Amino acid sequence: MTPPALPLSLLTRARAAASPQVTGVVTGAMGLTLTVDGIAAAVGDLVEINPATRPLLAEVVAVGRDRLTCMPLGTLSGVHAGAPVRATGMPLQVPVGEALLGRVLDGLGRPVDGGPPLASRVSWVDLASETPHALSRTRVEEPLTFGVRALDTLVPCGKGQRLGIFAGSGVGKSSLLAQITRGTDADVRVIGLIGERGREVREFLEENLGPEGMARTVVVVATSDEPPLVRLKAAFVATRIAEAFRDQGRDVLLLMDSITRTAMAQREVGLSAGEPPATRGYPPSVFAMMPQLLEKAGTGAVGSITGLYTVLVEGDDHNEPIADTARSILDGHIVLTRKLATVGHFPAIDVLESISRVATAVVPPPQMADAREIRRLMGALRDVKELIEIGAYQAGSDPLVDRARDLAPQIEAFLQQPMGESTPTPEAWAWLQRIVRS
Numbered sequence: 549m550t551p552p553a554l555p556l557s558l559l560t561r562a563r564a565a566a567s568p569q570v571t572g573v574v575t576g577a578m579g580l581t582l583t584v585d586g587i588a589a590a591v592g593d594l595v596e597i598n599p600a601t602r603p604l605l606a607e608v609v610a611v612g613r614d615r616l617t618c619m620p621l622g623t624l625s626g627v628h629a630g631a632p633v634r635a636t637g638m639p640l641q642v643p644v645g646e647a648l649l650g651r652v653l654d655g656l657g658r659p660v661d662g663g664p665p666l667a668s669r670v671s672w673v674d675l676a677s678e679t680p681h682a683l684s685r686t687r688v689e690e691p692l693t694f695g696v697r698a699l700d701t702l703v704p705c706g707k708g709q710r711l712g713i714f715a716g717s718g719v720g721k722s723s724l725l726a727q728i729t730r731g732t733d734a735d736v737r738v739i740g741l742i743g744e745r746g747r748e749v750r751e752f753l754e755e756n757l758g759p760e761g762m763a764r765t766v767v768v769v770a771t772s773d774e775p776p777l778v779r780l781k782a783a784f785v786a787t788r789i790a791e792a793f794r795d796q797g798r799d800v801l802l803l804m805d806s807i808t809r810t811a812m813a814q815r816e817v818g819l820s821a822g823e824p825p826a827t828r829g830y831p832p833s834v835f836a837m838m839p840q841l842l843e844k845a846g847t848g849a850v851g852s853i854t855g856l857y858t859v860l861v862e863g864d865d866h867n868e869p870i871a872d873t874a875r876s877i878l879d880g881h882i883v884l885t886r887k888l889a890t891v892g893h894f895p896a897i898d899v900l901e902s903i904s905r906v907a908t909a910v911v912p913p914p915q916m917a918d919a920r921e922i923r924r925l926m927g928a929l930r931d932v933k934e935l936i937e938i939g940a941y942q943a944g945s946d947p948l949v950d951r952a953r954d955l956a957p958q959i960e961a962f963l964q965q966p967m968g969e970s971t972p973t974p975e976a977w978a979w980l981q982r983i984v985r986s
């Protein structure tokens with residue numbers, strides 16, 4: 549089967565057709581890299597190996613006097629020394645625009661849902677984009693609704709904020725993302741599924757998201773079996789698509805599952821390019837890539853990209869380097885705990901450990917006071933939990949704890965929310981107020 553043609557705009561097609569064709573040859577392939585002699589190209593450009601027979605795209609990662617080092621965007625098997633190589637003369641082009649809504653794309657931006665070809669319905673842009681300058685960015689001041697009560701009130705998110713969802717494996721990160729995708733009031737949702745299991749992707753699209761969830765959504769998928777460079781690109785492709793919507797003045801919700809697997813893809817790419825492993829096997833390029841990717845989200849001069857990134861904390865170790873780096877870049881974190889998941893408390897959000905750095909900017913003071921009160925009650929209860937469990941707590945010794953114990957069932961009911969349920973924010977605030985004022 550031949551892979552779909554490289555997406556090109558008419559102009560670039562014409563330019564390529566007008567320029568003289570020079571063919572190079574593959575001179576070696578090892579690990580994830582291959583060397584090409586005989587053609588000139590810039591770092592970041594794409595070349596095509598075996599253009600006439602079994603085309604395989606590769607990206608130029610290093611250039612020498614007359615030799616290119618490239619990384620394939622596909623599998624290298626079957627590529628032999630002497631195979632012809634054509635320079636495409638440009639970097640990867642990404643489709644952007646309205647026609648992408650409802651579509652599922654692969655890591656390089658090619659449709660994989662069997663729908664009509666994108667061709668002229670979309671615009672094509674370079675993957676590389678200008679990150680908005682810090683001073684041209686508007687401030688995060690308006691709330692963005694997720695439809696999840698615990699988040700909208702106690703960990704409120706602002707348009708243009710970037711939040712991490714931190715959790716161990718199987719604690720409900722992907723399910724929470726799906727719930728948010730359906731419940732949010734963002735104009736456009738862009739989902740990047742990076743390095744996930746293939747089986748899960750279908751489940752996510754068909755069961756969790758459903759047709760109504762898909763309508764205002766663009767999905768970019770690179771499963772775990774894809775080459776590392778494709779997985780890495782997928783994260784940037786999803787972000788680039790979100791940026792184009794933002795630049796039209798839209799409020800975009802960008803959901804990335806997961807940033808950890810994106811970092812792992814960068815690790816494979818870095819190590820195979822000869823970088824030394826530095827922190828726990830991660831080469832330095834991983835820690836350079838993360839801010840580059842995450843800084844692209846946020847507000848622009850117009851519009852906003854609210855970024856939600858899942859972070860896998862291995863062995864529930866929240867100080868693992870990727871989690872640590874993500875936490876330092878992002879403007880808030882939602883922590884999911886296994887303790888809650890195992891007792892069937894979903895979404896398993898550990899409210900007291902979760903923080904939104906923009907909460908006070910997006911929530912009016914009276915509601916903020918209610919939220920603070922709930923946190924205070926939950927905190928009081930947490931502090932004496934062990935005493936209560938061993939029967940050492942005397943009722944009446946602390947009025948705050950007594951009140952928290954009385955209200956605990958109501959707070960539980962407020963925090964737990966079935967997958968298929970979405971609560972409008974005013975309703976969530978009214979519910980919270982009833983608990984606090986009872």
Ligand SMILES: Nc1ncnc2c1ncn2[C@@H]1O[C@H](COP(=O)(O)OP(=O)(O)OP(=O)(O)O)[C@@H](O)[C@H]1O
Pocket residue numbers: 715716717718719720721722723724860894895965966967
């Ligand atoms: N809101 C929910 N209601 C009921 N069950 C849930 C909910 N969220 C998660 N679960 C349960 O937890 C399981 C794992 O959820 P999910 O796949 O979302 O976790 P994850 O953190 O994304 O896992 P992984 O690390 O493997 O990607 C689900 O199969 C489901 O049984």
Ligand SMILES: [Mg+2]
Pocket residue numbers: 721722723805
């Ligand atoms: Mg998951």
